[in-house]
Amino acid sequence: DSLVVENRRQRVWLSAKPESPSGRGRSRESCQPVAKDRMALTPQLGNDSTNVTIADPLENLPPLPTPDYATQNLERVRGTTLVLSLITIFVACTTALVQVAALESWYTWLCCGLIWSEALLAFVCLCEVQLGDPGEIKRTKNTCLPVPEEIARVLRGEAPPLLGNLDGVDGRVYCVRCHLWRPDDVDVHHCRTCQRCVVHFDHHCGVLGRCIAGKGMKGNYKYFITLIACGHLGFLTFAAASAATLFRRWGWEALLIGICVAVVVLCCGVSLCMLAIERLVFKGILGPWLQRRARGRAAEQPGQGALGNAASGGKGASQRSASA
Known part of the structure; x- marks a missing residue:
């Protein structure tokens, strides 16, 4: 019994023994070889790949292209001012007309309720278009890896810059500006103003200064269409209030x-x-x-x-x- 206890103590002492400078106390896992290139873009694993620790290759990629902020800010200010001005004009004119004409209470409440609902919905859609994500592809390990050998050689300074995107063997396309793989099952476009790859890209709105993209419940395309519809409905509500006022007062x-x-x-x-x-x-x-x-x-x-x-x-x- 004393021999067993002594052996247990020895095993516990050996497991808690710190690593020696010479490396004799290191475990087998810590002695596995780690091989990688200078940029950590195309790592060559050792014998046991489960015990290899490699630096994050995403940190070695160049930064994303800088958007054209001057054009974006100009378009955003212009579009936001236009939308808010139309909302104010339609709401003020419709409310004033139904109050001045002294129409029936139900018609007054109907016009005021419609115009205020349309104004609120238009404001919410404007915020979603300006602040929401249109569908930009983010940099992740799934979208950035593996880095093509041509790109790795360019990043290491061994080859001149590439002029066009690269086609992968699996049908995907590698964007040389965003440094990521585009999905092969959706339509992707690189916006020249926003300098981002956007999924289900429709167009870049020169009025609102944002990429309009999306399909179904994804992206901001639904908010853009709803915003335009609210503008038309607001005009029709204002026209209905104007027609009722003219008919009530002058026939x-x-x-x-x-x-x-x-x-x-x-x-x-x-x-x-x-x-x-x-x-x-x-x-x-x-x-x-x-x-x-x-x-x-x-x-x-x-x-x-x-x-x-x-x-x-x-x-x-x-x-x-x-x-x-």
């Missing part, structure tokens, strides 16, 4: 005249808005300003990340040579 003749005047004013307003936007964007201030800013950014930062974003750099150089 059918005033109602018909009001409808004709509204149609003419609406057509003229749409034409003037289209002309102003065309002049402002393409031939006015914003067009040349955005072109100069793009050339300046291409000259200062000819690349994004380790890949150099050579496509944008080459485009900026060609534009500079063409302008010269």
